[in-house]
Amino acid sequence: MVEQTYDKPIPVPQPESDYYWNKAREGELWLRRCDDCETAYFYPRDICPHCFSRNTSWVQSSGKGTLHAFAIIHRAPHPAFKAEAPYVTALVELEDGARIPTNIVQVEPEPTQIRVGMAVEAVFEQITDEITLPKFRPAKSGL
Amino acid sequence: MAKLSKTAAIVGAAESDEIGEVPGKSALQHHAEAAHNALADAGLKKSDVDGLFTTGFSTLSIGEYLGIQPRFTDCTWVGGSSFVVHVAHALAAINAGYCEVALITHGETGRSARVRGRGSGFTNPNQPQEQYETPYGIMGPPAAYAMACSRYMHQYGEERTRQGLAEIAVSTRKWAQLNPKAMMRDPMTFEDYHDSRWIAWPFHVLDCCLVTDAGGAVVVTSAERARNLKKKPVWVLGVAESHDHNMFSQMPDLTSTVSRVTGKAALQMAGVTHDDLDLAMIYDSFTYTTLVSLEGLGFCEPGEGPDFVKAQRTAPGGDFPLNTSGGGLSYTHTGMYGMFLLVEATRQLRGETGERQVPDCKIALVNGTGGQLSSTGTAILAVD
Numbered sequence: 001m002v003e004q005t006y007d008k009p010i011p012v013p014q015p016e017s018d019y020y021w022n023k024a025r026e027g028e029l030w031l032r033r034c035d036d037c038e039t040a041y042f043y044p045r046d047i048c049p050h051c052f053s054r055n056t057s058w059v060q061s062s063g064k065g066t067l068h069a070f071a072i073i074h075r076a077p078h079p080a081f082k083a084e085a086p087y088v089t090a091l092v093e094l095e096d097g098a099r100i101p102t103n104i105v106q107v108e109p110e111p112t113q114i115r116v117g118m119a120v121e122a123v124f125e126q127i128t129d130e131i132t133l134p135k136f137r138p139a140k141s142g143l
Numbered sequence: 144m145a146k147l148s149k150t151a152a153i154v155g156a157a158e159s160d161e162i163g164e165v166p167g168k169s170a171l172q173h174h175a176e177a178a179h180n181a182l183a184d185a186g187l188k189k190s191d192v193d194g195l196f197t198t199g200f201s202t203l204s205i206g207e208y209l210g211i212q213p214r215f216t217d218c219t220w221v222g223g224s225s226f227v228v229h230v231a232h233a234l235a236a237i238n239a240g241y242c243e244v245a246l247i248t249h250g251e252t253g254r255s256a257r258v259r260g261r262g263s264g265f266t267n268p269n270q271p272q273e274q275y276e277t278p279y280g281i282m283g284p285p286a287a288y289a290m291a292c293s294r295y296m297h298q299y300g301e302e303r304t305r306q307g308l309a310e311i312a313v314s315t316r317k318w319a320q321l322n323p324k325a326m327m328r329d330p331m332t333f334e335d336y337h338d339s340r341w342i343a344w345p346f347h348v349l350d351c352c353l354v355t356d357a358g359g360a361v362v363v364t365s366a367e368r369a370r371n372l373k374k375k376p377v378w379v380l381g382v383a384e385s386h387d388h389n390m391f392s393q394m395p396d397l398t399s400t401v402s403r404v405t406g407k408a409a410l411q412m413a414g415v416t417h418d419d420l421d422l423a424m425i426y427d428s429f430t431y432t433t434l435v436s437l438e439g440l441g442f443c444e445p446g447e448g449p450d451f452v453k454a455q456r457t458a459p460g461g462d463f464p465l466n467t468s469g470g471g472l473s474y475t476h477t478g479m480y481g482m483f484l485l486v487e488a489t490r491q492l493r494g495e496t497g498e499r500q501v502p503d504c505k506i507a508l509v510n511g512t513g514g515q516l517s518s519t520g521t522a523i524l525a526v527d
């Protein structure tokens with residue numbers, strides 16, 4: 001499944017996100033959640049961006065959510081994405097309460113096929129031995 | 144803040160010698176030419192400058208290239224709105240006695256850099272977007288702004304939003320046709336707009352700003368010094384700045400920028416209301432930027448932007464002069480366009496804009512947006 005030459009940008013995990021990327025490699029989506037204000041948030045940070053509590057921990061996301069916003073990119077912003085255009089960029093609102101930037105895959109990149117508010121679910125795309133990108137597709141099971 | 148109103152003025156404003164497609168000049172040269180021209184416009188010498196402001200480059204680079212050793216230095220970098228924020232900081236620094244003559248410069252070669260090469264493209268892996276956005280091809284402004292616009296369309300109706308975007312694109316081109324320095328001066332019809340190719344749905348190419356080579360500079364000084372210079376002072380009546388995220392996916396509400404905060408604060412400091420304004424210069428990296436900013440600034444309620452701009456009300460001859468230079472959409476847009484909002488507002492207030500002059504233009508609002516709809520700076524400028 002790994003492409004021969006993958007020339008698109010590859011995430012470089014940082015100390016506060018090692019766990020996130022390790023879990024993504026196992027096909028799981030994990031979020032950081034504040035145990036004080038009881039809010040899950042994205043991207044992973046040890047200190048809660050809402051109430052500034054240090055009392056935060058990892059929780060597994062269901063990977064289900066709704067499409068909050070999207071665009072269909074016709075003109076690639078970088079040569080590495082040329083072959084893929086048109087592709088769909090998106091912001092997904094997870095049912096666990098956080099919003100995550102991503103791609104919508106397994107869908108025709110046409111405005112008639114994609115609508116804000118539609119149910120989506122996570123799929124996992126391995127791009128290197130270390131890195132797997134969580135992406136989303138229209139939900140098969142519904143919410 | 145109100146006590147700082149009208150304690151400083153813009154006394155010089157200019158572009159670099161040539162703008163648009165200028166393959167023979169570097170970004171730094173655009174800074175230098177614009178600085179030269181703005182100081183000449185003010186009737187000041189380089190040696191008068193004691194406060195230096197820029198973004199994109201460090202003031203270290205600009206100070207070195209121009210040969211300026213300032214006693215106040217500020218390279219606040221919050222995207223294309225930075226220059227409006229610099230005016231606020233200059234006002235504060237001048238009042239605090241840190242400097243008396245503030246030079247704010249800008250120069251970018253967004254257009255020619257495409258040919259000459261931008262370097263590898265990917266940036267510091269410490270930046271969260273390098274982990275969470277760029278791997279998905281969420282890079283550069285169009286993807287982010289287009290996604291925000293899709294949300295707006297969902298909330299307020301796709302068809303009427305589309306018409307609002309078209310109104311802005313068409314009216315802005317009409318202003319550009321009156322500006323000899325504008326890059327795009329061919330007539331644009333609504334049909335042209337709707338037929339233009341997709342860049343990032345929901346954006347047509349005619350929703351997107353140009354990418355040009357240009358520089359600009361403004362000079363800000365104290366009220367006392369301003370009164371004794373060549374041209375009439377363009378008073379800084381009110382200023383405000385804010386930001387609420389960096390990367391797109393962290394934006395709290397995709398249909399509202401922090402113009403909702405800075406507009407109100409700047410108007411309050413200036414002691415004026417919307418009805419007092421003769422001109423609005425509002426960042427138009429995309430048609431959507433202007434639409435959503437009009438709402439944030441309080442010209443209309445959230446979701447009412449498409450009604451507010453309808454029937455070419457913002458075009459020449461309309462009752463709401465908006466982006467009279469032709470804006471980032473049709474005049475020039477280097478990458479961080481905010482400098483040119485200040486240059487045009489200054490010229491309009493002085494009555495220097497020829498065919499496109501807004502009659503009896505006394506008070507202008509300037510609103511810059513930076514990053515991924517991340518920051519805004521608002522200034523209220525006026526002449527006596």
Ligand SMILES: [Zn+2]
Nearest residue numbers: 034037048051
């Ligand atoms: Zn919290």
